[in-house]
Amino acid sequence: DAGVTQSPTHLIKxxxxxxxxxxxxxxxxxxxxxxxxxxxxxxxxxFQYYEKEERGRGNFPDRFSARQFPNYSSELNVNxxxxxxxxxxxxxxxLTGQGEQYFGPGTRLTVT
Amino acid sequence: EDQVTQSPEALRLQEGESSSLNCSYTVSGLxxxxxxxxxxxxxxEFLFTLYSAxxxxxxxxxxxxxxxxxxxxxxxxPKPEDSATYLCAVRVITQGGSEKLVFGKGTKLTVNP
Numbered sequence: 001d002a003g004v005t006q007s008p009t010h011l012i013k014x015x016x017x018x019x020x021x022x023x024x025x026x027x028x029x030x031x032x033x034x035x036x037x038x039x040x041x042x043x044x045x046x047f048q049y050y051e052k053e054e055r056g057r058g059n060f061p062d063r064f065s066a067r068q069f070p071n072y073s074s075e076l077n078v079n080x081x082x083x084x085x086x087x088x089x090x091x092x093x094x095l096t097g098q099g100e101q102y103f104g105p106g107t108r109l110t111v112t
Numbered sequence: 113e114d115q116v117t118q119s120p121e122a123l124r125l126q127e128g129e130s131s132s133l134n135c136s137y138t139v140s141g142l143x144x145x146x147x148x149x150x151x152x153x154x155x156x157e158f159l160f161t162l163y164s165a166x167x168x169x170x171x172x173x174x175x176x177x178x179x180x181x182x183x184x185x186x187x188x189x190p191k192p193e194d195s196a197t198y199l200c201a202v203r204v205i206t207q208g209g210s211e212k213l214v215f216g217k218g219t220k221l222t223v224n225p
Contacts, residue, residue, distance in 0.1 A: 056210025
């Protein structure tokens with residue numbers, strides 16, 4: 001079975017631009033969470049979605065938004081990019097939003 | 113505030129030299145502690161979940177244990193392929209009723225042949 005997939009793998013954007021990152025969860029999983037990981041740090045929670053509804057939001061500005069589609073895939077959007085948004089963005093899926101979370105390979109975003 | 117602290121930050125071992133990684137936590141109510149392995153530039157790979165003090169889980173050369181305030185990841189006779197960053201996370205229920213994982217900064221393990 002395929003694991004969590006994310007696209008694109010790498011992305012380079014300029015300050016002020018907008019970016020959309022995509023995630024497909026493990027088949028049968030209905031919850032997706034997004035995390036930001038900057039170099040040398042552990043992942044930080046951004047959002048959790050379950051059954052297309054936002055269930056939780058971390059301490060990130062309103063420039064960050066997300067949604068989940070009927071097929072349980074998800075998008076993370078970041079507007080007005082800042083240099084500090086450069087990071088590895090990770091998507092994790094779980095069956096119900098509780099218990100083990102399985103991570104995708106991540107999208108490496110570089111903002112110049 | 114929920115907090116996870118991992119030590120040491122980095123650890124160098126010779127192949128076959130056993131050691132332990134530490135994860136201490138302060139949370140309002142532990143609902144699960146998770147260990148992940150992360151290779152450079154890749155997503156974390158799930159290793160173990162522990163739910164209650166005294167619980168132990170094993171997988172190949174790795175064994176995870178849990179007490180009321182900390183968890184240990186014991187690595188027995190490590191091989192160079194065990195080199196990675198090991199992340200510890202605790203499951204926390206937010207005010208809105210959702211779940212999130214709170215991660216430590218990780219321990220970077222290097223095993224020399």
